[in-house]
Amino acid sequence: MSLMEEILVFIVAGLISTVVCITAYAVAPLDAFLGSGCIVVITVGGILLAKILPGHLPMVFWVSILAILVATPISPIAGFVTYYVDKVDFLALCTVVLSYAGLTVGKDIGMFKKMSWRIIVVALAVYTGTFICATFVAQVMLHLEGII
Amino acid sequence: MSIIKNWKIHLIALLLAVICEWIGTKKVPLGPGVLLFLPMLYAMVLGTIISLPKLKAFKESETSHATAVLGLMTMILVTKLGVVIGPALIKVLNAGFALCVQELGHFMGTVVIGLPIAIALGLGRESVGATFSIDREPNIAIIAEKYGLSSPEGRGVMAIYICGTVFGAIWVGLIAGFLAALHIFHPYALAMGAGVGSGSMMAAATGAIATVFPEQKAEILMYAGASNLLTTIVGIYFCLFVSLPLTNYFYKKLSPILAPKKKGA
CATH class of the missing domain: 1.20.5 (Single alpha-helices involved in coiled-coils or other helix-helix interfaces)
Structure with missing residues (x-):
């Protein structure tokens, strides 16, 4: 998958999480959109770091480091980021991710049955x-x- | 653009998430604890059913797109947890020693509980690949490099990998909810335990624990996120240099005791 497509995947993920937050968690649409938007921007930023920086450390590492740093009190945008990301419930994101996870399982059931x-x-x-x-x-x- | 070509996967994922959230969390009492059915677990099960090749809902190229997408999607959970950790970084660092030591539980727990059972069930050398780690992608790479995937060790690691894909998150989510509801362990300890190093299993366990202890949700997400990060980063090296040699050592010691007839087989 090209970088462009990876970014598109995260934008789709952000939109789905926005819809789930609005419909299931009664979050105000703008809050849900900005919260999901922050998550998408940080995630894409972390993935870019993983590609650019040396050491071949896994994506998880750079995405975590960036997310933590952006939200620490020394970060100038910490207030904005934590306020809006807080609106996006962790469980809502889990449901989105596990929907995709479920859709990958069907093809393995044949092997599993054996x-x-x-x-x-x-x-x-x-x-x-x-x-x-x-x-x-x-x-x-x-x-x-x-x-x- | 593969994302446009595979629009059906994304539309179905959206519908699944909305419908499963609409059904909501269900609690079923079981003995002293409770079975916690979270929307994400329905999403997993319904997704599996919809994607069964028999139903022909998706082409093969579409489900392989979903697999590629899933690897990226788990990163949004990592970001969310990172943003929860950020403001409380000092608090997490204060628990740093406990966090590091409990990783031994993650790394050795699979061997301590899994290996004797695998040997006693007569799995032979497959036991080593099956139980030296939780057998996700990075662990498969270790076994593939050392033994090759068509070796007994390779078959062991692949079998547990497929089991993990099919029911890992559901199982870990259910035992985490059950154990949390028993109130034997502190929610912080459970949260650290939930950082097993696989995105979907960590999500299911953390979600269940946070649902049982809603008033400590922020701390639970924080410790689970930090623990999961450690498990993932340190795990690769630990599995290669410590877990695998130790599993081999215990295999040699335990096999004659637990599976004496298998000797030489």
Whole structure:
């Protein structure tokens, strides 16, 4: 996908999230539009950084760094960005992303059906293991550090 | 322009999101906890059904466009979480040590829980590829380089990858909601646990935890986002240099105990 097309994908994502925020979360249309717009601009900015800057660090890294920096109190536009991005509910974005995720699954169902029950049990154990072990360690650490 | 050629995917995604949000969150009590059905989970299931090749709703080129788009889309979640972290950066850094140590739980949890079960079920060398990590794209690359994808280790990693695509988010979302509703763990600890390093699984888990603890939503998003970032960035190196050798070591030690008949097979 060319950069132009990637940017278009994010614009479409922004428009869909605007519609979801207005219809399902009763956000004022202008707030939803500006909030989604901020997210699109920051994301595209992060992806550009990932392409330009050396080190071949993953997109996630640069997108996170840019989003965090833009919203820290030292950023001159922090107030604007945090105010409007706050209007876009995280769960609304999740629903948009998982709609696309669902649409990619159908083609893999054929392969999935051929799998033995054993591998499915192992998959459940792997996902449960990573979540529960990290939660357990976090609980102990946060407690020791006096944060909770 | 592929996006215009594949307009149907985007239109359906929009309709799915709006309809699923309209249905809303449903809570089903189960034993001491609760099963939390969030709109994003319906979106995932309905999307799967619509895209079944049997229904012929989409051409193959359209579903592969959706796959390419999904990789980019998860970045908007990363941006949202980054903007939540920004104003509270100091607070997140204060929990930095706890955040770093809990990553061991993410990286070793798959091995600790998954490997003994995989060996006991007789998976052989596939166990190593299956359980050394959560088996998303970067982890597949590690196995592909070391063993090749047609090796037993390669088959193991690919099998868990497909399972993850099909039901990973749904499963992690449900257990996160269930565990949160039990009130055994603090919401901050659950939030860190939710940063498993896969966009859709992290979304489902974080969404479920934030729904159970709405008054701590900002902190939950913040810790989940920071943890997910660490898991993703550090994960590649940790899996290559620590998890994979350790999984191999434990495989050698555990196989004779858990699957003695398989010896030499």
